[in-house]
Amino acid sequence: MTAAPTLDDRVREWLRRRTFHHSRFADVERLVGLKRRQGLRISLCLPALNEERTIGKEILLLKSELMLRRPLLDEIVVIDSGSSDRTREVAAEWGARVFLASEILPSAGARRGKGENLWKALYQCEGDLIAFIDADIRNVRPQFVYGLLGPLLEDPGVQYVKAFYDRPLELTRGKRTPGGGRVTELVVRPMFSLWVPDLTALIQPLSGEYAGRRSLLERLPFPVGYGVEVAHLMDIHHRAGLEAMAQVDLDQRIHRNQPIESLGRMSFGILQVLFDRLHRYGYLEPRRPLATVMRQFLPDAEGYEPAEFPLEEEERPPMISVADYRRRWGRGGEDS
Amino acid sequence: MRATDHALAHLSRFRAAAEAMRERLLTDVVCLGEMPAPTGGEGRRAAYVRDRWCEAGVEQGAVDDLNNVVGLLPGEVGSATVLVAVPMDTLDIAPEHREIEVGVDRLVGPFVGDNCLALAALACLPTLLDSLQVRLRSNLLLAGTSQSLSRGNLAGLRRVLAASRWPLACGFCLESVQLGRLNYAAVGVFRGAISCRLPPEYDWAQYGASGTILPMADIVGRIGRIPLCQRPLSTIVLGSIEGGLSYHTIARDTVLRFEARSESGEDLRRIRTAIEDIVAEARARSGKVVELDTVTWREPGGLDIGHPLVRNARAILGALGRPPMIYSTTTQLAALLEAGVPGIVLGLTTGRRRGELDEVEEEVSIPDLWTGLAQLVANLVAADVEAHP
Known part of the structure; x- marks a missing residue:
């Protein structure tokens, strides 16, 4: 009689089977063939806010390599939160379909946040597979997209693919700031280790690059703020287990560093979502409501000034529950 | 009929075809520009260009032991060979400062005008000629050359010139900026x-x-x-x-x-x-x-202003509404002239160094690039006519 696999065994086994390097999918012609045989359409979505310096290059490279040279993508869509710079103009110039988040699904109102853009992207994008990448990537290359799509095209059992990478922060001249993925290592990983150890198998659970099947994404609620990635992981894990997920090594991603105060507020939002899911899925018994104000001390000329930031992670319902969405895409489902 | 007549008649078509390739060409500018290529370390750029040529059907694309990338587009007659050369090396900078920004009508980045844009043009040239159905009677020898800077002393181009199996009728050296430059004398x-x-x-x-x-x-x-x-x-x-x-x-x-x-x-x-x-x-x-x-x-050297290469280039710039900027250069032209190959240097777009930000940061115009490429194709067509009167 063999012993039941331990958690460690399960995670290791998943890592072995569901962790890839992007180079495995470098034959884009093959991926295009898989896409055609399955009759799929694929959308790439970039949620954006004031990214005029980077978004042009992202769209140019990805359109050139993955639409014009090899038709892996059917569309590139930018969902803009209301940029005050030339983000929308630059994106449109290089061939993206550009939408203001506030003008999509007006009947649902408008919220501010990356999660809001992702949720509304489901309404606007036409793909059966949707890949999301951040608009502030300074070293974007085609593997960022085909690497995420490869597992979905190869294996119908894979529903959701997450990126991981070596993340050097943007460097100031002559000075290297240590770290990267601090919220992951100090907040999310300890919480997953405590409560949902399966999810510790994800090397970068907060990465902004991922891809999924519409059939899954439309059934997920979307927190509009910082917690959307963690919510997705916990919801998918609850619905379908770790087996529905995969992760892909994209090598290196250069992005902007964020100040510690911003990371503190991000952590606060993520913890709200984490505790919400722990309550929702029965890991924890709620004894009293979670607070919704983050308190920080910000340095000023006199010393430190206490500051309060009201942060409540509002949540959008699964898109499939929105009647306008079902009408647009001819989907069955339940009303919200 | 003058050698430039045919070329001048098709300038707007050449320009439109170049602009139709903009995604591909600018992608190459970004990818090449973000690759490190210090003098003696141009291998990644060379391999990239070779792969692009391979996709475009250039049969004889190869990288030599000096990191030169060389390809041949056989001519319909092939009794003369025209060289197009672009230096590939650039000053080395830290990777995190190597990024190129793509705006609506400009590219901004370190050394984007020196010389990745011209190298991208070289990488795309076979596809551009193919899309235009331009069939030259001359062979076209394409060369991305290594070791052009500092102690490199044009070693890559000298090797290409010495190793060429085809006697060269003339040569064009490409620089990213400035459109309108016409160098036919080397100091x-x-x-x-x-x-x-x-x-x-x-x-x-x-x-x-x-x-x-x-x-x-x-x-x-x-x-x-x-x-x-x-x-x-x-x-x-x-x-x-x-x-x-x-x-x-x-x-x-x-x-x-x-x-x-x-x-x-x-x-x-x-x-x-x-x-x-x-x-x-x-x-x-x-x-x-x-x-x-x-x-x-x-050694200094140069052509006469009445040399057919110079005369044609002036006529083409004039037809494009660009007064030629004539001055002596210290670029690759010297190696060409030393080897006895008549040559000129052409610039492909307009640009400027953004001194107020950072001395390595440069800004180049995207729309002017289409004019610069039309100029290049027109010069090749004219040189082809000169070589096969």
């Missing part, structure tokens, strides 16, 4: 480093010991007194000087780097002799080890 260049160091037996602890800075200061003063002609023009640039550690320590080593340029080979040799004499005297009088290291030596 002679003598680039060197003078080092001054203490001999091993030097008693540096002796009171009054002067170290290496004073002799170097004397050398600088004497170089400054070398008489220079205005016609033909000669100049000496003292580019950098370094030496010493602190306020009170004796400087053990001092190095002066300079570049002398002249339109006259005779004057350039006279300058070299003068500097050699200064160095020899400084060595003898100071008791220090003073040496001259010649980094680059290029």
Whole structure:
């Protein structure tokens, strides 16, 4: 009689089977063939806010390599939160379909946040597979997209693919700031280790690059703020287990560093979502409501000034529950 | 019928075809521009260009042991061969500062005008000619060349010229900027480093010991007194000087780097002799080890303004509404002329260095690039007619 696999065994086994390097999918012609045989359409979505310096290059490279040279993508869509710079103009110039988040699904109102853009992207994008990448990537290359799509095209059992990478922060001249993925290592990983150890198998659970099947994404609620990635992981894990997920090594991603105060507020939002899911899925018994104000001390000329930031992670319902969405895409489902 | 007539008649079509390739071409600019390519380390850029040519059906694309990438587009007749060459190396900078920004009508990034844009044009040239259905009677030898900067001394291009199996009728050297430049004369260049160091037996602890800075200061003063002609023009640039550690320590080593340029080979040799004499005297009088290291030596040369290559290029620029900017250059042209191959240098777009931000940061125009590529195709067509009258 063999012993039941331990958690460690399960995670290791998943890592072995569901962790890839992007180079495995470098034959884009093959991926295009898989896409055609399955009759799929694929959308790439970039949620954006004031990214005029980077978004042009992202769209140019990805359109050139993955639409014009090899038709892996059917569309590139930018969902803009209301940029005050030339983000929308630059994106449109290089061939993206550009939408203001506030003008999509007006009947649902408008919220501010990356999660809001992702949720509304489901309404606007036409793909059966949707890949999301951040608009502030300074070293974007085609593997960022085909690497995420490869597992979905190869294996119908894979529903959701997450990126991981070596993340050097943007460097100031002559000075290297240590770290990267601090919220992951100090907040999310300890919480997953405590409560949902399966999810510790994800090397970068907060990465902004991922891809999924519409059939899954439309059934997920979307927190509009910082917690959307963690919510997705916990919801998918609850619905379908770790087996529905995969992760892909994209090598290196250069992005902007964020100040510690911003990371503190991000952590606060993520913890709200984490505790919400722990309550929702029965890991924890709620004894009293979670607070919704983050308190920080910000340095000023006199010393430190206490500051309060009201942060409540509002949540959008699964898109499939929105009647306008079902009408647009001819989907069955339940009303919200 | 003049050689340029056919080319001039199709300029707008050439420009439209170039613009139709904009995603592909600008992708290549970004990818090539973000690859490190220090002198002697151009291999990644070379491989990238070779792969692009391979996709475009260039059968003989290859990278040689100096990191030159060379490809041949066979001509319909093939009795003459035209060279298009682009230097590939650039000054090295930290990877995190190597990124290129793509705006609505411009590219911004380190050295984006020097010379990744021209290299991308070279990578896309077979596809552009194919899309235009331009079938040259001449062979077209395409070369991304290595080791153009500093001690490289155009070693890559010299190798391409020496190794070419096809006698070259003429050559075009491409630079990213400025559109409108028309260089058909190369100034002679003598680039060197003078080092001054203490001999091993030097008693540096002796009171009054002067170290290496004073002799170097004397050398600088004497170089400054070398008489220079205005016609033909000669100049000496003292580019950098370094030496010493602190306020009170004796400087053990001092190095002066300079570049002398002249339109006259005779004057350039006279300058070299003068500097050699200064160095020899400084060595003898100071008791220090003073040496001259010649980094680059290029003979001046050039074509006549009435040469068909120059005449055609002027006519094409005129038809594009760009007055030709004519001046002598220190670029690859020198190697071409030394090898007896008539050649000119063309710029592909307009740009400027963004001095207010960072001296390596450059900005180039996207729309002007289509004009620059139309200019290139027109010059190739005209050169082809000249080679097969």
